[in-house]
Amino acid sequence: MNSEDQSIVxxxxxxxxxxxxxxxxxxxxxxxxxxxxxxxxxxxxxADMTEAGMQRTASRVFAxxxxxxxxxxxxxxxxxxxxxxxxxxxxxxxxxxxxxxxxRERDPGSRRDRYRLHNQGWYVTITQRDSVLSRWEHxxxxxxxxxxxxxxxxxxxxxxxxFFEFLQQExxxxxxxxxxxxxxxxxxxxxxxx
Numbered sequence: 001m002n003s004e005d006q007s008i009v010x011x012x013x014x015x016x017x018x019x020x021x022x023x024x025x026x027x028x029x030x031x032x033x034x035x036x037x038x039x040x041x042x043x044x045x046x047a048d049m050t051e052a053g054m055q056r057t058a059s060r061v062f063a064x065x066x067x068x069x070x071x072x073x074x075x076x077x078x079x080x081x082x083x084x085x086x087x088x089x090x091x092x093x094x095x096x097x098x099x100x101x102x103x104r105e106r107d108p109g110s111r112r113d114r115y116r117l118h119n120q121g122w123y124v125t126i127t128q129r130d131s132v133l134s135r136w137e138h139x140x141x142x143x144x145x146x147x148x149x150x151x152x153x154x155x156x157x158x159x160x161x162x163f164f165e166f167l168q169q170e171x172x173x174x175x176x177x178x179x180x181x182x183x184x185x186x187x188x189x190x191x192x193x194x
Contacts, residue, residue, distance in 0.1 A: 038067055045059075055095055057084060058091075058092040060092070061082065061089060061093060061102075064081055074112050102117060103117075103118055137164040137165060140161045140164065141161055144158045
């Protein structure tokens with residue numbers, strides 16, 4: 001097992017006690033939380049994302065940030081929690097930044113960078129996939145013409161174009177429904193708080 005693949009094996013008791021956000025074993029609402037269980041969640045969710053195709057270390061960094069109460073950590077905090085090198089954190093953050101899942105900001109009064117999940121991270125990631133699908137669709141359309149519409153290969157590629165067109169329409173409708181759902185939920189919460 002290399003340093004990037006180490007999970008909570010060998011993690012110090014103090015590291016587990018401090019937790020994902022480096023602020024002790026309490027969540028944002030003052031309740032205690034089981035940091036070993038949090039670490040197991042981070043590793044399990046990271047494994048799910050890795051199985052779906054995301055880089056392993058990037059998956060672990062994303063899951064750690066997701067489990068942090070304020071959705072942000074420094075490189076040192078990530079390195080300590082995940083038991084990986086600062087260079088591994090840097091590479092993972094570079095990837096997560098490129099796919100717009102994480103942003104970088106400066107700690108006030110410090111030279112250290114803090115990595116933060118974007119608000120609506122999943123929304124941004126999914127909508128970026130829409131631009132990827134558009135590029136694929138464009139290339140596939142050219143492929144239909146190149147292969148010939150009446151050839152078996154051309155028909156197969158044309159069906160793939162139809163699938164991507166359908167997927168894009170459904171994805172856009174889904175994102176609109178998500179925005180509506182969020183607005184309705186916030187309005188209901190605001191109405192119930194007053």
